[in-house]
Amino acid sequence: MLIGAAGLAVDGGRMYLADRHLQNAVDAAALAGSMALPEDPDMDQGIAVAAAQEMLTANYPEATMVSAGPGSEVRSACVKGAANVDYLLMGVLGMSSGTVTAQACAGFNNLEIVLVLDTTGSMKGTPINNVKSAATNLVELILPSNTTPSTKIGMVPFRGMVRMRAGVDGVAAGCRNADGTLNNGKLLDVYKATKYRSPVGSSLKVDADTCSNISYAEALTTDRASILSRISALSADGSGSGTLISEGIKWGRHVLTPEAPFTQGSTDDKYRKIMIVLTDGDTEDGRCGGTYGISYTPNNYWTNAYFGMGLSAQYPAPANFPDCKDGGGLNAAVLTEAQTAKDLGVEIFSIRFGDSDATDVSLMKQIASSKSGTMDHYFNAPSAADILKVFKLIGRQLGHRLIPYNEAMGTSS
Structure with missing residues (x-):
């Protein structure tokens, strides 16, 4: 015994x-x-x-x-x-x-993901096609067909502004200025004054509409077919208004958080809120020179989310609006919006596509939610082909999470 x-x-x-x-x-x-x-x-x-x-x-x-x-x-x-x-x-x-x-x-459960995607002219052709393919693969991975997923996916395409459907924020359907007011993609009358023409006496050269080419922002959804359809429709064609990464991040945060204007985000702490930001890494409003610099004014950039607000005590002249220069107001706005999102529990993965200078690379590294001493949330995609690889790497990180067996198998506990 x-x-x-x-x-x-x-x-x-x-x-x-x-x-x-x-x-x-x-x-x-x-x-x-x-x-x-x-x-x-x-x-x-x-x-x-x-x-x-x-x-x-x-x-x-x-x-x-x-x-x-x-x-x-x-x-x-x-x-x-x-x-x-x-x-x-x-x-x-x-x-x-x-x-x-x-x-x-x-694997993948209790995720709320927003894809914040640059759809400016620099993404035209193979880049935007690979973005669409990579995003489609990610959605199909995370939202299997014929299941009841606990994961939701939304999307915010951006250029020099973002575009909202009717009923989202109490403002009519159309693009949004940085202060939340309506931007219809047209040059404001105030900027048509001859004193803003450069060269002096030049004719007006601004496209009639820089908004309607931008795809709508999409709320979080578990509807696989719906979000795949929206991704498929993405385009980088049409008139542009520059690149304001900060506006994409700001509206990405709105999509993820449960407070208005979007309210589909969960209040339950078990959900991991993910923002994936893909851009060529440059804020652009034509005032930085280089490939996309424009010497004449006014121009299409004068319809972006800042110029679209009109002149005010804060911005009494066009020259006062935040610009894209290194260390300028547009870069500062990117960092501010990213930090605001992080403070609300949003985890940011950043993807820099193409060739960028050291300032823009640093900007994308700073907005990423990388662990101390690592760059685990920052990804470099030098070529269009690399976009597909990077999305897979992010997918691996998102799926590296234990799930209760009964949740994965749909059985009672």
């Missing part, structure tokens, strides 16, 4: 430790499998299963992977493992060994 009692204590303790060891190993295996989901979303290509098996073996060589497969309700990798534990003392009771089991899932 004494040996049996001792066996229960000793071997029971060994079983407990083995159970904990196995659970940790299975958790790690599920996370490894989830990291491979961007390449193997349905776990039918062997990539995710192999990753899970490798991690399980590395952490618990004696364990057996009983099964590995996709979750049925959430895009996830689910792993079950088992391990045999030899008894030291329980043999006197006729038992030589016992088995511990564990299960875990990891």
